[in-house]
Amino acid sequence: MGSFHLTKMSMKNLFSKPVTKLYPTEAPVYTPMTKGRVINDIKTCILCGICQGKCPSDAISVDKPAGTWEINPFACVQCYSCVRVCPKDALTMLAGYTPAATQKHVHVEKKPEPTPEEIAAKEAADKEKAERIAAAQAKKTAQGTGKDVAASE
Ligand code: SF4
Numbered sequence: 001m002g003s004f005h006l007t008k009m010s011m012k013n014l015f016s017k018p019v020t021k022l023y024p025t026e027a028p029v030y031t032p033m034t035k036g037r038v039i040n041d042i043k044t045c046i047l048c049g050i051c052q053g054k055c056p057s058d059a060i061s062v063d064k065p066a067g068t069w070e071i072n073p074f075a076c077v078q079c080y081s082c083v084r085v086c087p088k089d090a091l092t093m094l095a096g097y098t099p100a101a102t103q104k105h106v107h108v109e110k111k112p113e114p115t116p117e118e119i120a121a122k123e124a125a126d127k128e129k130a131e132r133i134a135a136a137q138a139k140k141t142a143q144g145t146g147k148d149v150a151a152s153e
């Protein structure tokens, strides 16, 4: 009975199409759940390095002074840890594998230089923050000395 079953299975496999695909010649079928490759929205990334610290395979390297974020897609094991811990939601796991390559390589993202508008917006935000801190400190000092800040303004 066992050998009959085995022969039947062998004959079936002999005349059926292979279940494996000839990647990359044959395009793989991705689903929304496929863990493919990690990409970084570098404009959102703040180069904090948390993803690098969490990566179990040392696939990510962050260099804040140089403004770069690197990933070795051939070292990545698609564990999703970096995507989960990123405080800015800059990382996404694409449902598509790293394109086939003849040589291993590292993918580098470089933080773009801020535009004049972004610099101006940051300076305005910093100024407003400094003014708020100064106002809060003045109020605290006045409360400590019993002086009425509103009356003195
Ligand atoms: S954790 Fe997120 S914000 Fe921090 S370096 Fe990684 S990708 Fe950038």
Ligand code: SF4
Binding pocket: 038, 054, 055, 056, 057, 058, 059, 060, 071, 075, 076, 077, 078, 079, 080, 081, 082, 083
């Ligand atoms: S998915 Fe996992 S292995 Fe791949 S880069 Fe992120 S933390 Fe590292």
